[in-house]
Each structure stands twice: as C-alpha cells, then as structure tokens.
Amino acid sequence: MEKQVRAKSAGSSSLGGKILDFITLRRWIIPLVLIVLYFIVYSILFTKSFLSAYNLTSMALEFAIPTSFVIIGMAIMLINGEIDLSVGYACMFGNMLAGYMVINRLPLILCIVVPIIASGLIGLVVGLLVSRVGINSFIATLGSGMVFYGLGLVIYEMCRKFEAGAAIQHLEDWFIVISQGKLVTFPDTGAIQYPVLYSLVLILIFTVLMSKSGFFRKYYYIGMNKETAALSGINVKRMKTVAFTISSALAGASGMLMCARMGSSAVTLGTGLEMKAITACVIGGVSFKGGIGSIGGAILGGLFMVCLSNGLRIAYAPSTVYKLIEGSVLLLAVIMDALISKRKVVG
Amino acid sequence: MSNVVLEAKGIVKTFPGVLALDTVDFDLREGEVHALCGENGAGKSTLMHILAGVYRQDSGEILINGKHAEISGQRAAQELGIGIVYQERSLVNGLNVAENIFAARQPVGALSMIKWKELYRRSAELLESLDLHIDPTTMVGSLSPAMQQMVEIAKALSLNPKVLILDEPTATITEREVGALFSLIQKLKEKKMAIIYISHRLSEIFRVADRVTVFKDGRKVQTADVKDIDNDWLVNRMVGRDLSFTRIDRDIKEDKVLEVQNFCSGRFRNINFHLNRGEILSFAGLAGAGRTEVMRAIFGADKRTSGKVFVEGKEADTRTTVKAIRQGIGYLPEDRKAQGLFLEMSVEKNIVSSSLKEISEGIMLNDKKGALVCEEYREKLNIVTPSVSQRVVNLSGGNQQKVVFAKWLFVNPKIMIVDEPTRGVDVGAKSEIYGILRRLTEQGTSIIVVSSDLPEVLAISDRIYIMYNGGITGELDGKTADEETIMKYASGITLGQ
Numbered sequence: 001m002e003k004q005v006r007a008k009s010a011g012s013s014s015l016g017g018k019i020l021d022f023i024t025l026r027r028w029i030i031p032l033v034l035i036v037l038y039f040i041v042y043s044i045l046f047t048k049s050f051l052s053a054y055n056l057t058s059m060a061l062e063f064a065i066p067t068s069f070v071i072i073g074m075a076i077m078l079i080n081g082e083i084d085l086s087v088g089y090a091c092m093f094g095n096m097l098a099g100y101m102v103i104n105r106l107p108l109i110l111c112i113v114v115p116i117i118a119s120g121l122i123g124l125v126v127g128l129l130v131s132r133v134g135i136n137s138f139i140a141t142l143g144s145g146m147v148f149y150g151l152g153l154v155i156y157e158m159c160r161k162f163e164a165g166a167a168i169q170h171l172e173d174w175f176i177v178i179s180q181g182k183l184v185t186f187p188d189t190g191a192i193q194y195p196v197l198y199s200l201v202l203i204l205i206f207t208v209l210m211s212k213s214g215f216f217r218k219y220y221y222i223g224m225n226k227e228t229a230a231l232s233g234i235n236v237k238r239m240k241t242v243a244f245t246i247s248s249a250l251a252g253a254s255g256m257l258m259c260a261r262m263g264s265s266a267v268t269l270g271t272g273l274e275m276k277a278i279t280a281c282v283i284g285g286v287s288f289k290g291g292i293g294s295i296g297g298a299i300l301g302g303l304f305m306v307c308l309s310n311g312l313r314i315a316y317a318p319s320t321v322y323k324l325i326e327g328s329v330l331l332l333a334v335i336m337d338a339l340i341s342k343r344k345v346v347g
Numbered sequence: 348m349s350n351v352v353l354e355a356k357g358i359v360k361t362f363p364g365v366l367a368l369d370t371v372d373f374d375l376r377e378g379e380v381h382a383l384c385g386e387n388g389a390g391k392s393t394l395m396h397i398l399a400g401v402y403r404q405d406s407g408e409i410l411i412n413g414k415h416a417e418i419s420g421q422r423a424a425q426e427l428g429i430g431i432v433y434q435e436r437s438l439v440n441g442l443n444v445a446e447n448i449f450a451a452r453q454p455v456g457a458l459s460m461i462k463w464k465e466l467y468r469r470s471a472e473l474l475e476s477l478d479l480h481i482d483p484t485t486m487v488g489s490l491s492p493a494m495q496q497m498v499e500i501a502k503a504l505s506l507n508p509k510v511l512i513l514d515e516p517t518a519t520i521t522e523r524e525v526g527a528l529f530s531l532i533q534k535l536k537e538k539k540m541a542i543i544y545i546s547h548r549l550s551e552i553f554r555v556a557d558r559v560t561v562f563k564d565g566r567k568v569q570t571a572d573v574k575d576i577d578n579d580w581l582v583n584r585m586v587g588r589d590l591s592f593t594r595i596d597r598d599i600k601e602d603k604v605l606e607v608q609n610f611c612s613g614r615f616r617n618i619n620f621h622l623n624r625g626e627i628l629s630f631a632g633l634a635g636a637g638r639t640e641v642m643r644a645i646f647g648a649d650k651r652t653s654g655k656v657f658v659e660g661k662e663a664d665t666r667t668t669v670k671a672i673r674q675g676i677g678y679l680p681e682d683r684k685a686q687g688l689f690l691e692m693s694v695e696k697n698i699v700s701s702s703l704k705e706i707s708e709g710i711m712l713n714d715k716k717g718a719l720v721c722e723e724y725r726e727k728l729n730i731v732t733p734s735v736s737q738r739v740v741n742l743s744g745g746n747q748q749k750v751v752f753a754k755w756l757f758v759n760p761k762i763m764i765v766d767e768p769t770r771g772v773d774v775g776a777k778s779e780i781y782g783i784l785r786r787l788t789e790q791g792t793s794i795i796v797v798s799s800d801l802p803e804v805l806a807i808s809d810r811i812y813i814m815y816n817g818g819i820t821g822e823l824d825g826k827t828a829d830e831e832t833i834m835k836y837a838s839g840i841t842l843g844q
Binding site: 208212213214215217218220221224225227228229230231232233234235291292 | 646648667668669671672678680685686687688689690691692696700701703704706707710711712754758
C-alpha cells in the first residue's frame with residue numbers, strides 16, 4: 001500500500017514534471033546552467049572586461065582561495081548532517097597565525113603547517129564537544145568561531161607589539177611565493193597562480209574520496225540516518241569529530257594561503273565566508289537534510305557564487321548591494337532545497 | 348438486516364503505472380466492525396484514503412446513508428461523519444491529553460484565548476463516555492502506547508463521526524493491551540458506530556470483526572461473515588495459496604555461543620541467560636518489559652551499568668556497536684524505518700552499509716562488487732523491487748525488512764539478534780522471514796528473537812525466555828510452551844508464588 005501512496009507523487013508524466021524529476025536527482029545542473037548562462041551573457045555584454053585573461057584568472061584565484069577550501073569542508077559537514085559556522089573565523093585565525101610566524105622568520109614549512117594543524121586541533125575539540133557531549137553544531141561552531149576570532153585578535157595584538165605599531169604587512173618573498181607564484185602568465189598581466197593548482201588537487205582528492213572511499217561514504221549514511229548508521233556499526237562520533245577537524249583545518253589552510261596571496265594579514269578576512277560556503281553547497285545540491293549531495297555539486301555552486309560577485313563588479317554595481325544579493329541568493333537556494341526535498345522521485 | 352451507512356460502488360483509482368483499485372464495491376453497516384485484509388499493496392489503504400478524503404477516486408460513487416456524497420477533501424470527510432485513526436501516531440508527546448484531542452480546535456474565547464476549563468471538561472466527558480480512565484491533563488508522552496492509541500481514537504471521536512476507520516490499531520501495542528482496545532470497540536458498536544478495521548493480525552479479525560473483506564492486487568476478492576470462515580480461508584484468499592508455517596521441534600545441544608551474566612542498567616536488572624549454537628531463542632513479554640533495552644545493551648547501542656558478555660566462552664567487549672559487530676553480533680532493530688534503514692537511499696546502499704570493508708579494495712569502494720552481492724541477496728531473499736538502485740522508501744514493509752535482513756546476512760554474524768522481525772509485515776513476507784531465520788540456524792548462526800507476537804514465538808522458538816518489568820521471569824522449552832504460561836510469566840503473576 002505504501003507503494004501506491006508514494007506512487008501518487010512519484011514520477012510525473014508531463015514534460016515539465018519529467019524535467020523537474022531529472023533536476024531533483026541531479027541538482028548540480030542548476031548552478032551549471034547558471035554558470036553557462038552567465039558566461040554567454042557576459043561574453044556578449046561585456047566582451048572586453050569579462051573575457052580578458054586578467055578577469056578570468058582573478059576569478060579563478062578568488063574561487064581557489066578561500067572559497068573552494070571552505071566549500072569542501074562545508075559540504076562534508078552538511079552531508080553528515082552538521083553545520084560549521086566557524087569557517088570564516090577559522091580562516092582569519094589561520095591568516096593571523098601564518099602572518100605572525102612569517103614576521104618572526106620561522107621556517108617556511110612551519111609557517112605553512114602550523115596554522116593548518118592549529119585550526120584543525122580547535123576543530124577537533126569542537127567535534128568532540130558536538131559528538132560526545134551532544135552540543136548542537138550550530139551553537140558549538142558559533143562559539144568556536146568567536147574563539148578563532150578572539151585568538152586571531154590576540155595574535156594581532158602580539159604582532160603590533162613586536163612591530164611597534166605596524167600590522168602584519170609587506171611580507172617577504174620567501175613566504176608569499178606559495179600563493180603569488182605563477183604557473184602561466186598572460187600578456188595583459190593576468191596569471192594563473194599556484195593556489196588554483198592547490199585547489200584543483202584538493203577538489204580532485206575530495207571528490208574521489210567522498211564518492212569512492214568507504215571511509216567517506218559513511219558520511220552519507222550518518223547524514224541520512226544517524227541512528228541507523230550507529231546500529232550498522234559506523235562509529236558516528238569518531239566520524240563527526242573527523243569532519244569538524246577537516247573543515248577547520250581546510251579553513252585555516254585557506255587563511256594561511258590568503259596571507260601569502262595578500263602579503264599581509266587582516267582582521268576582517270573571512271567575514272561572511274561561512275554564508276558564502278553554505279549558499280554554494282545548497283545551490284549545488286547539498287541538502288540541509290543531510291546525506292544528499294556531492295563535492296562536485298558544491299564546487300559548481302561555489303563557481304556560481306564567484307560568477308555572481310564578478311558579474312556585479314564588472315557591471316559596476318555599487319558594492320553596497322553585494323550583501324543584499326548574496327543574502328537573497330542564499331534564501332532562494334534554501335527555499336529551493338526545501339521545495340525539492342519534498343518531491344518524491346522514484347529512482 | 349441493519350442499515351447500510353456507507354456504500355462504495357465501482358471505485359477505480361489509478362496511480363501512474365499502478366491500478367490501485369479496480370472497480371471495488373464495498374458496504375458498511377451500522378453497528379458493525381468490518382475488517383479489511385490483504386497483503387501490503389492489495390488496495391485496502393487506498394480505499395481508506397479515498398474514504399478519508401486524502402485521494403479522489405477516478406470513477407465510482409460513494410453513498411452515505413443512501414445519498415450521493417462528494418468526499419472532496421479531508422475536511423469534507425470529517426463533515427460527512429468519517430473519522431480515521433492512522434497507523435502513524437498523530438499525537439504530540441509534549442502536550443497533554445486534552446490539548447491533543449482538541450488540537451487546533453480548542454474552544455476559544457475573547458482574543459483567541461483558550462478556554463482551559465471548557466477544554467478539560469469536554470475532554471473529561473469524552474474520555475468518560477468511552478470508559479477511559481485518563482486524566483485529561485496527563486502528558487501524552489507519559490502514557491503507554493496502548494493508552495496513546497485510545498487517546499488517538501478519542502481524538503477521532505471528538506468530531507462525532509458515524510464511521511470510524513482504524514488502520515492497524517494494534518501494530519504497536521502488546522497482546523494484553525489489545526483486550527482494552529477491543530472492549531472500547533465493543534462499546535462503540537453498541538453505540539451504533541460503524542467501524543472499518545484494518546489489521547495484519549488475522550487472529551484479531553476473528554476476535555473483533557463481524558464481517559471481513561479480502562483485497563488482493565487492487566481487487567475485492569470476497570466479503571464474508573466472520574462466523575462462517577476460518578484462518579485458512581482468509582490466508583488462502585489473501586495470498587492465493589495455502590501458507591502455513593509448521594513448527595519443527597528440534598533438539599539443540601547445550602553449546603553456549605553467547606552468555607550474558609548479571610546485566611544491569613536503569614531499565615533492567617540481573618539479566619542472566621545463554622544462547623546455544625544454531626538455536627532460535629525468543630524473548631517474550633509485554634512492551635516495556637525491557638527486552639529491547641537488554642538487546643541494545645548487549646549490542647553496545649546503549650550503556651549498561653554492570654554485567655559481562657561471553658562469546659564462545661571468552662569474555663567479550665561489546666560496549667560499542669563497532670566492537671559488538673567485531674565480536675560477531677548483529678542486531679536487527681525493532682523500528683525498521685527509524686533504525687534499520689536509510690530510507691532515501693537505494694536498496695544497494697542499504698545492504699552494503701555494514702560491510703563497506705568487504706566491498707572495498709584498499710580504501711576505495713568497488714561498487715560493482717557491491718551491486719553483484721546485492722543482486723545475489725535480492726534473489727535469495729526474494730526482495731521485490733524493480734532494481735537494486737530503487738530507493739527503499741518505495742518498497743513495501745515486508746520487502747524493506749528483507750533489505751535489513753540482507754544487510755546483516757552480508758555481515759554474516761555468529762549471533763543475530765532480531766527485534767520484532769515481522770512487525771507490520773504481511774503474512775506472505777512473514778513466513779518468508781521465518782524461513783530465513785530457520786535457514787540461518789541450519790548454517791550455524793544462533794538467533795535471538797524479540798517478539799510480542801505470541802503465535803510467532805510459539806511457531807519458531809527452540810527456547811523462550813520471558814521478561815517482566817526489567818527482569819527475566821521464566822524460561823520455557825519451545826516444544827512444550829503455550830500462550831497461557833507465557834502470559835502468566837509476562838504479566839508477573841508467577842512472581843508472587
């Protein structure tokens with residue numbers, strides 16, 4: 001009987017219904033179509049400014065760090081049914097810590113690794129709090145975000161004492177080369193920089209892991225039904241702790257790379273990054289319900305977000321409306337998620 | 348002959364690809380209990396949903412008191428005097444009985460303030476008229492499942508229906524509590540209420556119903572007076588073949604695969620028992636006796652305060668589910684949908700969920716291998732699904748349960764704990780599941796069954812433990828056990844002697 005009850009809403013026969021069913025199962029199509037549309041429209045309207053190597057490579061760089069790093073972590077979090085609101089501040093913390101270490105002339109490898117590990121450790125503690133103590137991840141990461149931010153400010157203060165009033169800026173070449181080094185240079189001063197490569201490698205690794213490895217497959221099971229997952233012999237607590245660690249470590253890594261990209265550290269870095277990442281994930285089909293979505297989809301969502309801000313910039317939209325538009329897009333994406341989640345599709 | 352209250356003529360309902368009801372006629376008389384039975388997917392729920400205004404029929408007519416009736420929606424059904432109690436609970440645990448009964452229809456005064464006194468007075472009157480001794484201010488969450496079911500019925504009755512539809516009202520309550528429900532139904536009959544009663548438990552139909560209509564594959568097979576028929580007649584018409592699961596008396600040698608010593612927690616105390624190799628050991632008792640809690644603690648899903656587990660004579664650490672599985676214990680949970688399945692995932696992903704290592708090469712999954720294994724189990728267990736990539740939410744209850752079985756068969760544990768393996772499963776799938784259990788023991792697996800279904804316990808068990816109020820009160824040999832003795836132990840009567 002249940003079969004027939006569901007059959008009512010399953011599989012529409014009209015063409016529109018079929019298209020909707022198709023999209024419901026492959027939600028990454030939505031950002032893909034939007035990106036293609038954006039490229040077509042802007043290539044026609046703003047041929048010169050949009051199609052320049054300079055614009056395209058800076059879009060790639062903006063996408064690579066910090067966006068893509070944070071999106072991967074956020075996708076894992078949402079797929080296993082949690083959320084990480086601390087990523088923006090974790091990014092700022094990694095940024096500050098890296099800058100502090102660079103002006104103290106610590107070895108390059110430490111300047112790279114320590115911010116990642118330190119952020120990851122804080123993520124680990126939050127993961128333990130959420131999975132063992134049972135604190136809601138929303139509140140836990142809101143709190144840990146403040147901890148990241150506070151620590152970042154403390155480091156900033158330490159730098160001011162050290163440099164006698166100066167903030168962390170004009171960092172030296174031996175460090176900034178990790179983000180500013182160029183793979184390919186174009187005549188119009190545009191260049192593909194190293195972070196694009198890091199990002200591609202990271203996306204590739206996590207796409208393969210999330211879709212093909214047994215370990216990461218467990219996140220889908222946990223997000224779909226935590227109770228069943230636990231009774232299936234999946235160590236839910238440990239898996240969740242690992243997810244929080246990964247998310248924070250990736251955010252810290254992106255902050256460290258941002259330090260090299262800008263040659264400085266800034267207390268305002270990473271503001272609103274968590275919202276951007278959540279929007280990207282949801283647009284790309286990572287459902288708030290958990291257990292549904294893919295890294296690839298989230299990445300497409302992230303590319304769309306970059307297109308959006310690029311489009312506004314090229315069209316000379318006043319910067320004051322950026323937030324308004326980003327917020328509206330997030331709401332639209334969440335509405336879409338809620339509506340699509342209600343559709344029952346056989347397949 | 349008493350008056351016909353409700354009549355359905357030539358009802359046809361199709362869903363895309365499914366003919367759910369094929370020109371079905373049905374009539375319901377005043378003051379009768381009319382049972383509907385049939386396997387999952389036979390069409391009884393669809394008919395019920397049409398009567399309740401959830402669906403519209405494609406063609407056919409519904410007459411109420413001889414007059415043509417348009418049931419255009421759930422509201423219209425209520426106004427026409429059709430009340431329904433769904434299988435799924437609609438009560439809110441955090442609200443009290445009165446608030447639940449009059450949910451969204453509380454009597455209100457100025458400024459839409461709830462008139463609490465009137466609310467409680469009317470609830471008390473309603474409950475009293477049903478001889479239910481429940482204080483309307485009791486929180487629903489603190490009531491037993493059976494009492495919650497009564498409140499659910501009271502809620503439906505608060506709309507003064509002439510026709511009451513009960514969909515599997517006994518699915519979640521135990522044998523003893525069923526009695527209370529049936530006396531309520533009796534009372535409603537005396538008040539000339541017409542009742543449609545849907546249940547998978549055939550024995551209940553003989554206890555409570557006046558007439559029965561059997562559905563199969565969307566068609567009405569036959570309507571008969573209950574006094575003229577027997578169990579075999581029903582099963583035969585439902586399944587189209589004779590289905591009897593005959594008990595086999597087996598002699599099980601004492602060879603302790605699992606031994607539990609002095610198990611205690613807040614919900615049970617001093618649990619001592621053992622399980623022999625190749626044995627089907629049942630745990631009988633009333634809901635809330637602590638059987639599920641004991642099993643979950645053995646499997647590491649819940650905490651224990653003290654006690655030891657021995658697997659094959661050696662003390663075994665089973666404090667987490669991961670460790671328990673490593674020790675060779677499997678657990679098929681009582682609530683299939685909430686604890687046994689990943690509903691929105693495919694049959695395949697469900698089956699491999701506990702065996703990701705087995706289908707991996709290095710750290711990467713070999714999904715082809717997984718699909719092959721699933722095809723094998725689909726055939727072995729006769730799981731009815733268009734393909735293994737079908738999502739389990741689209742399967743019937745019996746097939747869903749087989750998917751959970753397949754998942755554990757793939758893990759292949761030495762000791763399998765199955766909690767209410769046939770709850771909400773139709774007769775056909777039921778005997779298939781008994782077959783699976785028996786085959787498993789023949790292959791050397793040892794099985795613990797937790798079941799509230801006494802005929803089931805008697806049909807499949809080699810040995811039976813009975814629990815009451817958190818303790819084991821009796822141990823019986825499956826060959827000589829009978830319902831009466833089990834009920835005595837299960838209700839704690841023997842304790843005083």
